[in-house]
Amino acid sequence: MDLFRKKLAVLDLTHGGIPIAKKLAALGNDVSGVDVYGTVGPALLGELEENYGIRFSKAPLPLSEFDFLVAPVHMDPAYPMLAEARSEGKTVLSHHEAVGKILQGDPELSVTKIVEITGVKAKTSTASLLADMLSRRFDVVLHTSRGLEAWKEGTPSLIHRGLSITPGSILTAIEKSLEAGIRPDFFIFEISIGGTGTADLGILTTLSPDYGIANNTAFASNAKLQLILNAKPGSTLLLNAGAEKALEAAKGSRTKLLTFNDPFYAESHVKISGTPDFVLETEAGAAKSPATQKLSAAQKPLISERSSASEGSSASGELSVSEESSASEELSILSELSAAPEPSAPPEPSVTPEVSGSVLHFLRRGEKIFSASLRPGYNNSAYRTAFVAASAAALELGIERKSVVSVLEEFRGLSGRMQEKELNGVALVDNSNSGMDILSAEKALEYALLKKKDEKKGGIILVLGEEASQVCEGLPPVSVQGFVENFGTKCRHIILVGERMREIAANNVSYAGSLPEGLLKASELAGTEDIILSSVKCFR
Known part of the structure; x- marks a missing residue:
């Protein structure tokens, strides 16, 4: 048509x-x-x-x-x-198909390759890691829920902030990049619920956990199959080997089909179809002291800057939140923490050398390709899907192994995705992002409990909820009620964020209207030996 x-x-x-x-x-x-x-x-x-x-x-x-x-x-x-x-x-x-038809005839994209990434989990982290890896050889523009960024030699710079990951936003992302005079070798798009059919490489991170869309008349997993059903002939599909529905849809397609083994699926005994092309194995590794580790340019803390009022608050690096400040300054800092993250990585977290990292072993068709020793300071188990998917994609697109290893070993986690920070001298586990759901909150609490035990910490102050019920279907209050009933006693106090959470009742619960307000309350309640755990569904 x-x-x-x-x-x-x-x-x-x-x-x-x-x-x-x-x-x-x-x-x-x-x-x-x-x-x-x-x-x-x-x-x-x-x-x-x-x-x-x-x-x-x-x-x-x-x-x-x-x-x-x-x-x-x-x-x-x-x-x-x-x-x-x-x-x-x-x-x-x-909308996906319409965007695909619009892009097919765009002469501005004739020499640019497109990567589209969809799925339920790990989209942003996979896209961000892949952008870093590809940028070691190519010029890359990355569009995710974190913002629109230009990547070059491991260093990101902000082009634009405020776009969603709907398919229509791809058109705006391309327009903003070209207006800035940037014509990259690769566009990487995180895209919700499907693909446009213009990708040279399409990546499906997960189809689980599935959820209802279209007033619960359809499943999101079926809509995400657009990535496969609309794929252009001669393109490459990199699919999760545990997504059986996707593999079935790919049969007979005129694409190159590659699969990866998702460590999370393997642990949950989900059936893996066939032998995956790419496999990630992990083991506990000796920790490295942060003081002795070399950072890439993209991961060195930078000074925050302000952009125009139309763009909101823009920065090239996150503000430190461990300094002394007045009550009003503290609220401002907390607002920065909850805002959309900057393209560069956050400052070095306060982590002792005793905190363990892990070693990754990456295999391609049974042959060991490389090993990588991960840094401490974040819950690396939350990134295993992204590690294997991004590494597989980077190798397939011509990136050298040493560059892939370098990115993995320098990685310190993404803001809001199981990253360890410090808030006014108190340990903070940051798990607040647009993809956060109740299962993610449970995993975050489990991680915080282990940290509490290993580091002999005090209590856990949990900030849980949503900043807007429209963020990726919101966080259902009934799920939060169940969470509080099942796990509430493991926390010293729970601060519930969002108007819909006020209907939830428990003995150790209070309420906040936003993530910054919730973090401020947590900071006031927490002692220096406590842990603040932030799990709020929000745009970042």
């Missing part, structure tokens, strides 16, 4: 529909935008009509006016326009 001189409607302007509508209008189509959720302001809607000729409506439009519809995979199929299209057999393109 060509996208020229067609009459079409783009449904859902809230979740990436606006950049799709703009591009389709620029290609010469007659475009109407439907603000399904009524969340787009009148000023922006007026701009769409005045500058791009896009008519808009907050109510369903007559289907007969359009050649086809464009709608996200997570939209309720009972929405009148979708239900009518289904009954009349009219074509409905997903």
Whole structure:
């Protein structure tokens, strides 16, 4: 289906529909935008009509006016326009498919390779590690929930902050990069619930745990199969060997199929189909003292800077939160901690040499390719899926083994993903991110309990909840209630974040409206021997 001189409607302007509508209008189509959720302001809607000729409506439009519809995979199929299209057999393109068709004809991408990464878990960490590895040889632009970054020789720089990982945001990410004069060798896109079909390499991290979408009429795992079903002939797919549904979908595809063994799946006895091409084995390793370890340029703390008001707070490195400050300064620092992370790695965490690292052994088709000794200071078990997927992808794309090993050994964790920090002299385990769910919270508590035992710490102050229920389906209060009932006694105190959490009752619980407020309360409650555990679902 060509996208020229067609009459079409783009449904859902809230979740990436606006950049799709703009591009389709620029290609010469007659475009109407439907603000399904009524969340787009009148000023922006007026701009769409005045500058791009896009008519808009907050109510369903007559289907007969359009050649086809464009709608996200997570939209309720009972929405009148979708239900009518289904009954009349009219074509409905997903947002992913529409973006793919737009990009296929873009001459600006003719010499740039694209990597798309989707899945339930480990998308951001896989994408970030791969960007670092590829940047040792190529110029890379990375778009994740952390921001839009340019990577060169292991060093990231911020291009833009504030984009979501909806497929429509890919169009904006490319536009922002080209506007900045950056034409990379590789674009790496973290993408939610599927693929666009333009990737030279598509990576599926996990399909588990699965969850319902489209008003619980479909499973997210089926939508993520777009990465495979839409894959262009001659491209490469790197799939989790435990994702049996994905492997079945890949049968007969005209792609190069590679698989990796996910250590988490192996531990949970999930069936592994066939013999994976790439396998990661781990063992306990001798720790290295942070003082004796050499950091890459990307991992040296940098001084924070402020960008324009339209971009919000931008920095090239995180602020230290271990310094003395007044109450107002402390709240500001906590706000920085909870904001979208900077492209560079955070400052060196306070970790004693006794904290153990691990040794990774990476095998390709049964042959040992390399070993890597990991740094202490973060829960490296939370990154094993990313370690194997990123390493496999980097080797497949021509990166030398020594560069892959270097990145793994220099890695110190991503902000908000099981990273150890220090907050005003108190140990902080930071597990607050957009992909956080109740299982992740359980693993984080288990890690904090082990840290408490090994380091003879005091109590655990847990900050748990959500900053917005719209963040990747939110954190269901019923799940949090179960967590508190099952594990609440293991914490000295629990601070629940978010309005929906106020319905949860327990003896050792208090409430906060945001992550910064929750961390501030935790800091006030905690003694120097305690551990603050932050597990809040939020955009970072």
